[in-house]
Amino acid sequence: MDFELSEEQRLLKEAVDGLLSDGYQFTQRKKYMKETGGWSQDIWRRLAEQGLLGLPFAEVDGGFGLGAVEAMIVMDALGKALVLEPYLATVVISGGFLRHGGSAAQRAEHIPPIIDGRKTFAFAQLEKDSRYDLHDVTTSARKRGQSWVIEGKKFVVINGESADTLVVTARTEGAQRDTAGIGVFLVPSNVKGITKETYPTQDGLRAADITFTGVEVGAHAAIGDPNNALLLIERVVDEARTALCAEAVGAMDESLKITVEYLKTRNQFGVPIGSFQSLQHRVADMFVALEQARSMSMFATMAVDFGDGAERAKTVAAAKMQIGMSGKFIGQQSIQLHGGIGMTMEAKIGHYFKRLAMIENTFGDTRYHLRRVSESGVLV
Amino acid sequence: MDLAFTNEERAFREEVRQFLRETVPPEMRRKLVEGAQLSKDEMVAWWRILNKKGWCVSQWPKEYGGTGWTSVQQYIFKEELQMYPAPVPLAFGVAMVGPVIYTFGSETQKKHYLPRIANMDDWWCQGFSEPGSGSDLASLKTKAERKGDKYVINGQKTWTTLAQYADMIFCLCRTDPTAKKQAGISFILVNMKSRGITVRPIQTIDGGHEINEVFLDDVEVPVENLVGEENKGWDYAKFLLGNERTGIARVGVSKERLRRIKELASKFKSGGRPVLEDPAFRERLAACEVELKALELTQLRVVADETKHEKGKPNPASSVLKIKGSEIQQTTTELLMEVIGPFAAPYGEHPDSSYEATDWIAQSYFNNRKVSIYGGSNEIQRNIITKAVLGL
Numbered sequence: 001m002d003f004e005l006s007e008e009q010r011l012l013k014e015a016v017d018g019l020l021s022d023g024y025q026f027t028q029r030k031k032y033m034k035e036t037g038g039w040s041q042d043i044w045r046r047l048a049e050q051g052l053l054g055l056p057f058a059e060v061d062g063g064f065g066l067g068a069v070e071a072m073i074v075m076d077a078l079g080k081a082l083v084l085e086p087y088l089a090t091v092v093i094s095g096g097f098l099r100h101g102g103s104a105a106q107r108a109e110h111i112p113p114i115i116d117g118r119k120t121f122a123f124a125q126l127e128k129d130s131r132y133d134l135h136d137v138t139t140s141a142r143k144r145g146q147s148w149v150i151e152g153k154k155f156v157v158i159n160g161e162s163a164d165t166l167v168v169t170a171r172t173e174g175a176q177r178d179t180a181g182i183g184v185f186l187v188p189s190n191v192k193g194i195t196k197e198t199y200p201t202q203d204g205l206r207a208a209d210i211t212f213t214g215v216e217v218g219a220h221a222a223i224g225d226p227n228n229a230l231l232l233i234e235r236v237v238d239e240a241r242t243a244l245c246a247e248a249v250g251a252m253d254e255s256l257k258i259t260v261e262y263l264k265t266r267n268q269f270g271v272p273i274g275s276f277q278s279l280q281h282r283v284a285d286m287f288v289a290l291e292q293a294r295s296m297s298m299f300a301t302m303a304v305d306f307g308d309g310a311e312r313a314k315t316v317a318a319a320k321m322q323i324g325m326s327g328k329f330i331g332q333q334s335i336q337l338h339g340g341i342g343m344t345m346e347a348k349i350g351h352y353f354k355r356l357a358m359i360e361n362t363f364g365d366t367r368y369h370l371r372r373v374s375e376s377g378v379l380v
Numbered sequence: 381m382d383l384a385f386t387n388e389e390r391a392f393r394e395e396v397r398q399f400l401r402e403t404v405p406p407e408m409r410r411k412l413v414e415g416a417q418l419s420k421d422e423m424v425a426w427w428r429i430l431n432k433k434g435w436c437v438s439q440w441p442k443e444y445g446g447t448g449w450t451s452v453q454q455y456i457f458k459e460e461l462q463m464y465p466a467p468v469p470l471a472f473g474v475a476m477v478g479p480v481i482y483t484f485g486s487e488t489q490k491k492h493y494l495p496r497i498a499n500m501d502d503w504w505c506q507g508f509s510e511p512g513s514g515s516d517l518a519s520l521k522t523k524a525e526r527k528g529d530k531y532v533i534n535g536q537k538t539w540t541t542l543a544q545y546a547d548m549i550f551c552l553c554r555t556d557p558t559a560k561k562q563a564g565i566s567f568i569l570v571n572m573k574s575r576g577i578t579v580r581p582i583q584t585i586d587g588g589h590e591i592n593e594v595f596l597d598d599v600e601v602p603v604e605n606l607v608g609e610e611n612k613g614w615d616y617a618k619f620l621l622g623n624e625r626t627g628i629a630r631v632g633v634s635k636e637r638l639r640r641i642k643e644l645a646s647k648f649k650s651g652g653r654p655v656l657e658d659p660a661f662r663e664r665l666a667a668c669e670v671e672l673k674a675l676e677l678t679q680l681r682v683v684a685d686e687t688k689h690e691k692g693k694p695n696p697a698s699s700v701l702k703i704k705g706s707e708i709q710q711t712t713t714e715l716l717m718e719v720i721g722p723f724a725a726p727y728g729e730h731p732d733s734s735y736e737a738t739d740w741i742a743q744s745y746f747n748n749r750k751v752s753i754y755g756g757s758n759e760i761q762r763n764i765i766t767k768a769v770l771g772l
């Protein structure tokens with residue numbers, strides 16, 4: 001076993017951390033939030049220049065062919081800096097669909113513009129009643145001649161406002177909760193029949209509810225088997241969950257750091273509040289929660305490339321569950337230990353709390369994954 | 381021992397309910413149920429209805445407009461307001477400064493302020509906390525210097541709830557800089573329209589505006605606005621903070637929230653079925669209900685004991701109520717988050733009107749983190765229990 005980063009991985013970490021510590025201070029983040037789409041084109045360009053948008057893609061597709069550990073390093077750094085840019089939606093999720101399911105033509109068309117930062121993507125999956133079940137799909141894709149016609153509505157599509165291309169899950173046959181008959185489609189976001197209602201999210205991102213009314217795309221729009229893409233979806237979403245785990249660990253790590261620093265500098269009763277043993281024990285518990293989360297984030301990172309889908313799913317579910325628990329505890333306590341300051345929009349700490357809360361409710365919350373773990377049998 | 385309400389108490393509960401059904405504007409109730417903010421005018425109008433009925437300052441002594449209800453009745457009344465829900469009379473006036481004024485204030489102060497509090501002619505806010513003085517309130521620095529028949533106040537208050545609406549603020553100010561901490565503090569009533577007062581809004585993490593900074597620069601206040609004796613303000617503040625025991629656990633608020641959780645959980649789906657049918661969710665809900673029931677009974681024990689307890693003396697039981705009450709309120713918002721799952725994300729009015737408005741849920745989850753911070757943080761409450769009850 002080896003939990004250490006390699007020399008290259010350490011350099012990658014330094015590069016991302018460097019870029020973000022320089023370009024992603026809290027005040028800068030506030031500015032980016034107000035830009036079109038709710039994130040910074042400039043930062044996106046710099047991520048591209050550093051090669052970060054090309055990390056996971058195969059060298060033949062123009063990428064670096066790097067793996068899950070590198071993804072973890074990047075997501076951890078994005079979590080620390082509370083990055084708004086659509087890395088998860090574009091590189092991890094949509095990139096994942098292209099890497100694992102895309103045809104040569106699809107890869108050639110879509111991967112280079114991702115790598116060089118020209119195009120961003122969004123994943124349109126959630127439906128009104130689907131909650132966390134990836135197979136619960138009512139949005140339909142019907143064959144008409146050589147085309148697919150998509151009808152339906154997707155909710156809370158992160159980056160849905162500014163994405164150039166949407167990756168849409170849709171049912172080609174069967175009933176709402178059938179596991180078979182689900183496809184994944186690449187849909188340019190400016191085609192006829194798409195309407196978007198956009199809004200900010202609680203954690204400062206931007207999202208859209210997207211209605212598809214007779215949206216027509218070509219036969220080549222389907223990624224993988226249009227009648228049987230659930231396994232592909234599960235694999236990519238497990239990668240997304242794993243990425244979210246790493247992002248959450250970054251956010252928790254930073255929350256704890258900020259909180260400990262605050263305990264050292266805030267005085268009440270003539271002493272730093274960090275001298276109160278009850279608070280010392282609280283931050284010690286936060287540290288325990290963080291380390292538990294970090295371990296499980298690593299575990300999931302190792303597991304996403306497992307050949308065995310069931311084993312992977314179980315591991316990722318366990319990690320997402322641990323991250324949910326740790327994130328909630330660390331998020332809530334970091335507010336509590338800040339007192340009134342923690343309740344303000346002006347202080348950075350609350351923004352970690354909110355991001356952690358939103359991560360918990362993305363692609364399955366703690367309860368959902370607890371059930372998956374318990375139903376999947378033995379873990380240890 | 382008899383844990384049941386008497387027939388009279390049950391009849392009283394029904395009377396309160398009936399009154400609420402007849403008088404609470406449906407629109408205001410809807411807003412409260414859905415977590416929307418009420419306007420100042422809306423609240424004031426309702427409190428005036430309550431006052432006409434003679435119930436706005438129910439817990440005050442009869443001579444100042446109170447009802448003479450037993451403490452159990454007081455409890456029932458407040459719980460019904462919280463459950464209906466209807467806005468509970470503004471604590472800063474009714475539960476905080478009012479009792480200080482009728483207990484320690486001058487006749488002139490009583491005559492002038494008490495009826496105005498009852499009728500919401502003055503909106504009061506609480507000027508205790510300062511940037512450097514939160515849990516350690518007695519370290520406060522805002523100073524009031526006596527100059528002839530005036531005090532000149534300089535300093536800064538913060539976290540001042542709804543100061544943006546306020547006509548009056550009751551401030552703790554240092555009047556004797558040489559005295560040790562608690563000893564040199566006075567309790568002074570300040571008109572918010574005075575020259576030298578600046579109110580700056582603070583946005584909370586949920587995006588709301590309920591707290592403010594209040595700056596006082598050479599604010600001149602007539603000496604008549606001193607309550608009680610100079611340099612005795614700390615005693616009055618302790619009285620004020622220990623006075624509120626019937627509503628502190630906010631049992632009615634949590635009951636209402638549980639009702640709302642069940643309503644939403646029957647609409648939102650999980651695994652293709654309503655969340656409410658999910659056994660694991662039901663167990664979580666039941667666990668919360670058990671805790672709430674226990675809290676309600678603990679609250680009633682404190683209420684029943686009220687008559688025996690020396691008035692104005694802090695009762696350590698209120699720390700139990702504060703800790704558990706705030707934790708349960710926070711748990712209910714976590715349950716709400718669980719019910720709506722991924723739909724917690726949208727912020728602000730959800731554009732799709734066919735969809736249940738849910739933006740208030742994450743906001744109330746975030747916002748409710750405050751309940752374990754203010755009014756004496758839960759850590760401070762634990763310190764009180766360990767010292768005052770357990771003798772450690």
Ligand SMILES: Cc1cc2nc3c(=O)[nH]c(=O)nc-3n(C[C@H](O)[C@H](O)[C@H](O)COP(=O)(O)OP(=O)(O)OC[C@H]3O[C@@H](n4cnc5c(N)ncnc54)[C@H](O)[C@@H]3O)c2cc1C
Nearest residue numbers: 336337339340506508509514515539540541750754757759
């Ligand atoms: C939404 C909101 C509304 C408020 N409204 C008002 C208002 O209207 N008027 C008003 O005067 N004030 C108001 N307050 C202020 C509130 O009373 C203070 O926030 C509270 O007293 C805590 O003080 P602080 O924020 O300075 O935190 P601090 O006192 O700095 O505490 C920071 C952390 O240290 C802990 N801590 C401090 N001392 C100890 C100790 N001895 N042992 C163990 N732990 C300790 C605290 O529990 C907390 O976790 C409000 C606060 C909030 C959040």
